[in-house]
Amino acid sequence: MKRILIDAEKCMGCKNCSIACAHARRPSGSLYDIALSDPETESRNTILLDGKKQYKPLFCRHCARPSCANSCMSGAMVKDAKTGHVWYDRHKCAQCFMCVMNCPFGVLKPDRATGKYVVKCDFCKDRGSEPECVKNCPTKAIHVKEVD
């Protein structure tokens, strides 16, 4: 199973991972023209500060025992037995947001523009390469690793 591992000590808080994530969902364009003031520009990750004011990059962990999938009643959030990733299908989503409330990392959230679906990491699975957040991290604070 591939996971994004975080080395928070290397994080500089530039938020490149966030811009890259939002940009990854766009059909075209570049970092120059992504609308940074548009509510529809959504990132699936974020960087917070901990109690010691250290950067805490926050990414979907695709948990081994995913509270989001376990609390999902509609079957929109499911654990992929083969890859270990947790996938979300917005068309099956009943908008109960139990997943948002149950995520132990607080990384899931309703979308900002409509509030009708969940913003959830898909590991850039349709892009055929490493997640964009990982590719765009200048300090290698996040990296992809095969784990058991």
Added chain:
Amino acid sequence: MTQRFSCTTCQSADKPLERFVADLPLETSFHRVESQEVKCGFGLQGVCCRLCANGPCRITPDSPKGVCGASADTIVARNFLRAVAAGSGCYIHVVEGTARNLKKTAKSKGRLVGLKALDRLCAMLGIEGADAHEKAEKVADAVLTDIYKPLFEKMELTQKMAYQPRYKLWDKLGILPGGAKSEVFSGVVKSSTNLNSDPVDMLLHALRLGISTGLYGLTLTNLLNDVMLGEPEIRLAPVGLRVINPDYINIMVTGHQHSLIAGLQSRLTSESAIKMANDVGAKGFKIVGCTCVGQDLQVRGSLCTGFFDGHAGNNFTSEVILATGAIDAVLTEFNCTLPGIEPICDALLIKQICIDPVAKKANAQVMNIASPEDEDAILKEITAAYKARRGNVPLNLLPNHGNDNTLTGVSETSLKAFLGDTWQPLIELIASGQIKGLAAVVGCSNLMGAGHDVLSVELTKELIAKDILVLTAGCSSGGIENCGLMSPEAAELAGPKLKAVCEKLGIPPVLNFGPCLAIGRLEIVATEIAEALNIDIPQLPLVLSAPQWLEEQALADGAFGLALGLPLHLGLPPFVTGSPVAVQVLTSDMKSLTGGHVLINGDAAESATMLEEIILQKRKDLNLP
């Protein structure tokens, strides 16, 4: 020694150079591009604000304003104005130093090479004097008086130099500049913490800085240099790393202030200097051209025989030139003096001498260059470096790089003289459609996009293939010439009509005006052609492109282009795309102010098509076929 330093180096339009760099045992900018590949998106869009202790603030959907309340528009406009002000400051420093040198030369009854240039300049500025030295001193004083004026006093030479329809428009728009230094000062002040927040006001200020930069920093610097150093003469000359002759003590120059080395360069061929070189086993001294001061030497090369063999390369070629091992000293007086040259100089025992502390490199020795004794002291240091390093440092030359027949020496005066002292032949070629239009491909070189000089060279190829005559100035010239586009044989690459013109006149389809300062010469060409046709500059089938702009100075040049009303193409956005207002003003609303606008495209073919469409529209508006 041939072990590669890193695995992936930046590509270049200049393939022999690219291969040479990839095999270098030293690190250059080409090697560092890969490790700097990930760029901060906030920086790219200009929405990172570091103006106060509450920052850095970045604009996101969750944080649409800075802590102070500054919007993306305010943050972008402040950052942009700061950059343009700094860029303008650089060019005003250059014209200030040049005017001071002219004054000093005049007062000491020193040698003035370009007396015709002096007379033309005096006629333009309305200055009279009993003799050349008196005239030159008055010219220098007029320039210095203007640039030292306060913000609230308009500079007086602006009206004498600018094309009158432009001057009237600038007056109407309220963008006539006060003292050039005060304009820089004011730009820095108004973009400081919690002062101006009006993006449009700040963009208009950038236009004022563009005018003072263009007319004073660019145009006047050339004309003052012409008086001191002599005027460019059209000729063919070598370019590329081939110009480096290891039999000589070689001095690489970097900067923009040619007049600073006027005394030194005439000394290099003196008996005493040659003896000094012979005593350590060298044939003599040579200056190896690099960056814009190298281009300035190149265009005036007919007056530099004996100590100057040609221009080796542009800003990002400087590290490579040093890595040949055949350079004994670097003489720096301004940008583009990359910090990357320092470890190379250390490794290859190359002496670093700085003659203007604004370009002080960490390991450079700052030396005066005010008197013959100073010049002697500099030559002694350089000779000592030669003696210490030659034989101990391996040579890694590239003697076949570049070419021997690049056209140079083009200026507003030499080109007009070539055409028979009138622009009429060029106007007729444009009117008949033999030349579809003119494109000024100017500015820097950078290592972004497809790589070093790639967009500049590819865009130039696309334009000439469309029968558009290309005029260049700046580091773009360095790449384009090393790739052979300024040789008469490059006519083969032009469209059929332009090719016929080139073959008839024996010229290449790309005419090199030299350093970035010569953007000022291009402005004179545009003005004189517009004058001959009795139209305003924006009506000309003329476009401006800085495909690989690099630095703040380029942004000030760009602001000049916009003030002139020209379409300005850039390969990369100037860190403004985070502001809807800045984008709207620069790419669209500017047309209703000055006639100019910015267009951004990083693809050579697409950019050329966009520029061609603009030229065709302007031809149509002039009722040309």
